[in-house]
Amino acid sequence: MKPLSNDTMLRAFMREKTDYTPVWMMRQAGRYLPEYNATRKRAGSFLGLCKSPDYATEVTLQPLDRFPLDAAILFSDILTVPDAMGLGLYFAEGEGPKFERTVRDEAAVARLAVPDIEAALGYVTGAVRQIRKALDGRVPLIGFSGSPWTLACYMVEGGGSDDHRTVKAMAYQRPDLMHRILEVNARAVTAYLNAQIDAGAQAVMIFDTWGGALSAGAYKTFSLAYMAKVVAGLKRENEGRPVPVVLFTKGGGLWLEDMAATGCDALGLDWTIELSEARRRVGDKVALQGNIDPTVLFAGPETVRAEVGKVLASYGHGHGHVFNLGHGISQFTPPEHAAALVAAVHELSPQYHR
Amino acid sequence: MKPLSNDTMLRAFMREKTDYTPVWMMRQAGRYLPEYNATRKRAGSFLGLCKSPDYATEVTLQPLDRFPLDAAILFSDILTVPDAMGLGLYFAEGEGPKFERTVRDEAAVARLAVPDIEAALGYVTGAVRQIRKALDGRVPLIGFSGSPWTLACYMVEGGGSDDHRTVKAMAYQRPDLMHRILEVNARAVTAYLNAQIDAGAQAVMIFDTWGGALSAGAYKTFSLAYMAKVVAGLKRENEGRPVPVVLFTKGGGLWLEDMAATGCDALGLDWTIELSEARRRVGDKVALQGNIDPTVLFAGPETVRAEVGKVLASYGHGHGHVFNLGHGISQFTPPEHAAALVAAVHELSPQYHR
Numbered sequence: 185m186k187p188l189s190n191d192t193m194l195r196a197f198m199r200e201k202t203d204y205t206p207v208w209m210m211r212q213a214g215r216y217l218p219e220y221n222a223t224r225k226r227a228g229s230f231l232g233l234c235k236s237p238d239y240a241t242e243v244t245l246q247p248l249d250r251f252p253l254d255a256a257i258l259f260s261d262i263l264t265v266p267d268a269m270g271l272g273l274y275f276a277e278g279e280g281p282k283f284e285r286t287v288r289d290e291a292a293v294a295r296l297a298v299p300d301i302e303a304a305l306g307y308v309t310g311a312v313r314q315i316r317k318a319l320d321g322r323v324p325l326i327g328f329s330g331s332p333w334t335l336a337c338y339m340v341e342g343g344g345s346d347d348h349r350t351v352k353a354m355a356y357q358r359p360d361l362m363h364r365i366l367e368v369n370a371r372a373v374t375a376y377l378n379a380q381i382d383a384g385a386q387a388v389m390i391f392d393t394w395g396g397a398l399s400a401g402a403y404k405t406f407s408l409a410y411m412a413k414v415v416a417g418l419k420r421e422n423e424g425r426p427v428p429v430v431l432f433t434k435g436g437g438l439w440l441e442d443m444a445a446t447g448c449d450a451l452g453l454d455w456t457i458e459l460s461e462a463r464r465r466v467g468d469k470v471a472l473q474g475n476i477d478p479t480v481l482f483a484g485p486e487t488v489r490a491e492v493g494k495v496l497a498s499y500g501h502g503h504g505h506v507f508n509l510g511h512g513i514s515q516f517t518p519p520e521h522a523a524a525l526v527a528a529v530h531e532l533s534p535q536y537h538r
Numbered sequence: 539m540k541p542l543s544n545d546t547m548l549r550a551f552m553r554e555k556t557d558y559t560p561v562w563m564m565r566q567a568g569r570y571l572p573e574y575n576a577t578r579k580r581a582g583s584f585l586g587l588c589k590s591p592d593y594a595t596e597v598t599l600q601p602l603d604r605f606p607l608d609a610a611i612l613f614s615d616i617l618t619v620p621d622a623m624g625l626g627l628y629f630a631e632g633e634g635p636k637f638e639r640t641v642r643d644e645a646a647v648a649r650l651a652v653p654d655i656e657a658a659l660g661y662v663t664g665a666v667r668q669i670r671k672a673l674d675g676r677v678p679l680i681g682f683s684g685s686p687w688t689l690a691c692y693m694v695e696g697g698g699s700d701d702h703r704t705v706k707a708m709a710y711q712r713p714d715l716m717h718r719i720l721e722v723n724a725r726a727v728t729a730y731l732n733a734q735i736d737a738g739a740q741a742v743m744i745f746d747t748w749g750g751a752l753s754a755g756a757y758k759t760f761s762l763a764y765m766a767k768v769v770a771g772l773k774r775e776n777e778g779r780p781v782p783v784v785l786f787t788k789g790g791g792l793w794l795e796d797m798a799a800t801g802c803d804a805l806g807l808d809w810t811i812e813l814s815e816a817r818r819r820v821g822d823k824v825a826l827q828g829n830i831d832p833t834v835l836f837a838g839p840e841t842v843r844a845e846v847g848k849v850l851a852s853y854g855h856g857h858g859h860v861f862n863l864g865h866g867i868s869q870f871t872p873p874e875h876a877a878a879l880v881a882a883v884h885e886l887s888p889q890y891h892r
C-alpha cells in the first residue's frame with residue numbers, strides 16, 4: 185500500500201500536531217450529490233449500492249472528487265450486521281430501513297448468533313479493500329458500524345420508531361432478553377469492525393444513533409456498557425500505526441465523561457453541545473469530532489463560513505479537533521454549500537494550530 | 539373560590555415543605571383514556587374539544603377521577619396562539635398539526651401581530667374559569683403555552699418537521715425576520731399566559747418542544763432569550779399566593795443553568811438527565827419537574843414501581859420535586875400502568891420528605 189499523502193485526520197484523532205483542522209462530513213457520499221443519484225439509479229437500489237464493492241467504491245470516492253475532504257468513509261449501512269444475522273433488511277420506498285423478521289420473543293432471541301463475517305459480510309470487507317486501492321493513499325478510510333443498542337432498536341422494532349416503545353419495554357420488562365441480544369450484537373460488531381480494520385480501514389466509528397433516546401441510567405446499562413465491550417475488543421494498531429476509534433452517541437452530550445472512559449480515542453458530537461464545554465470536560469482524554477448543525481448548510485455560503493468560524497473558535501487553539509457535521513448531511517443540501525463548508529474549515533482553521 | 543384542599547404541587551414548585559412528592563403527567567387527559575376518546579368522538583375532533591369550554595372541562599377532569607393526581611392541566615393545544623394570529627390551525631387525520639398559511643417571507647412576517655386574547659382566545663380563558671369551578675379546590679390548575687421558538691417552528695414550517703430546515707435556515711440566513719417573529723410571539727405568549735392567570739390558572743408552564751433541536755448558541759439566541767422575556771412579563775402572584783412558572787425545553791439538559799437564570803420557578807426535565815445531576819447543578823435556584831421515561835409505562839406495574847423508586851431516589855431527600863413523565867404519555871399506554879405510577883409516587887416518596 186502507498187503511504188498516506190494526507191494523514192491529518194488520523195493525527196488529529198490521536199491529538200497529535202496538525203497544521204489545520206481536518207474535515208469530513210457524515211453521509212458525505214449521499215443523495216445531495218447528483219453523481220451519487222446517477223450511480224444509485226444504475227445499481228437499482230440503496231442496498232444494491234452497499235452490496236456491490238464496485239458501486240460502493242465509486243460512491244465512496246465521489247465526494248472526494250468534488251471537495252478536498254480529509255477522509256473517506258466506507259459507503260455502507262449501519263444495519264448490515266443484523267441483515268447478516270438473517271433478519272432480512274429491506275428498504276420500503278421513502279420509509280427507511282425495515283426487517284422482515286423481528287427479535288421480540290425468547291425463541292427469536294435464542295436463535296441469534298454472531299454471523300460468519302467473511303461469508304455474510306464479505307461484500308463489506310471487499311469494498312474496504314477496493315476503496316483503499318482506489319484511494320491510493322490520498323486520505324485515510326474510515327470504517328463503521330451501528331452500536332449494539334442501535335442495532336437492537338431496529339431488530340426489536342423491525343424498523344425506525346418515534347418512541348422505541350417496543351425495544352424499551354423489553355429492556356425494562358425483560359432485561360435478560362435484552363442483555364442477550366446486546367451481548368451477541370457486541371461480539372458481532374467487534375468481529376465486523378476488526379474485519380474492516382484487517383481489510384484496510386484506518387479508523388473506525390461506532391454510530392449510536394439511538395443511545396440518546398434512553399434515560400441516563402438505561403444508557404449506561406444498555407448502550408454504553410456494550411460499546412465499551414466493543415472498544416475493548418478492537419485491534420488498535422494496523423499497518424504500523426494506531427487505528428483510532430470514534431464513539432458517537434447522538435444526543436449524548438450529558439454523558440461525555442462516561443463515553444470517554446470507554447477507552448475510545450475520540451467522541452463524535454452533535455450540535456447541541458458547545459465544543460468549548462465538551463473540550464473542558466473531556467478534551468484531556470479524547471479528541472472531538474463535530475459539530476456544526478447540518479441545517480446551517482441551507483443558508484448561503486457566507487453564513488456557512490461564519491458558522492464554521494464559530495465552531496472552530498469554540499474548540500479554540502490546539503489540536504485534537506476533527507471538523508464534521510453534528511449529524512448526516514441532508515439530501516436537500518446544495519452541494520456548493522458543502523463546498524463552502526470544507527473551504528471555510530481549511531481557510532479559517534490554521535490560525536488555531538500555530 | 540374555595541381554598542385548595544391539596545396545594546402540595548404549588549408548594550413543591552416554590553421549594554417549600556411537602557409531606558410527599560406531588561405528581562401529575564404531561565398529556566394526562568389524552569387518548570390512552572377510553573373516556574377521553576368517547577368525549578372526543580362526541581366533540582367531533584381534537585380542535586372541537588379544545589375550543590369548547592364544556593368539553594375541555596370534561597376531559598381535563600377525567601384523569602383526576604381515575605387517579606389521585608396532584609394537579610389538573612388545562613386541556614388545550616400548544617398552537618392556539620398562532621391560530622389566533624390567523625394562520626389557520628388544522629389537524630389532518632394521523633398527521634399532527636398543520637397551518638393553512640405559513641410565515642416565510644417579509645410580507646407574512648410584517649403581517650404578524652399579537653392577537654386580542656379575549657376576542658380570539660376567549661375559549662381558552664373561558665375553559666380555565668369553568669375548570670376552576672369544576673375543580674372546586676381539589677387540586678391546582680396549570681395553564682400553559684408553547685414557547686416563542688416552538689410556535690415559530692410550526693408557523694414557518696407549516697407543521698411538524700424532522701429537521702426544521704426551513705425555520706433554521708431562516709434563523710441563520712435572515713435573523714432579522716426570525717427575531718421579529720419571536721418578538722411578536724413572546725408578547726403574545728406573555729399576554730396569553732397572563733390572561734390564563736387572570737382567569738384562574740394557578741401555575742403556568744412554557745413548553746419548548748423544539749428548543750433542543752438547536753445548537754447551544756442558537757438556543758440561547760432564538761429560544762431562551764424569548765422565554766426569558768415571557769417570564770419577565772408574567773404576573774407572579776394571584777389570589778394571594780405565588781403563581782409558579784415552569785420552563786420545559788425537551789432535550790435541554792445541557793443548558794439548565796441558563797434556563798434557571800431566566801427567573802422561572804421550576805424546570806421541566808426530560809428523562810435523559812439524572813435528577814441528582816440536575817439538582818446538583820440548579821437545585822438551589824429552581825424546583826425540578828420530571829422525569830421518568832414515558833415508555834417505562836409499557837412495562838408492567840412492578841417494573842413501573844421500581845423505576846419510580848429510582849427517579850425518587852435520584853432526586854433524593856428534601857423538597858422541590860414535582861414528579862412527572864419526561865414527555866407526554868403515549869396514547870398506547872395501559873391506564874392501569876399510569877395508576878401504578880401515581881400510586882408508587884405517593885407510596886414511595888414520603889420517606890424523602892421526613
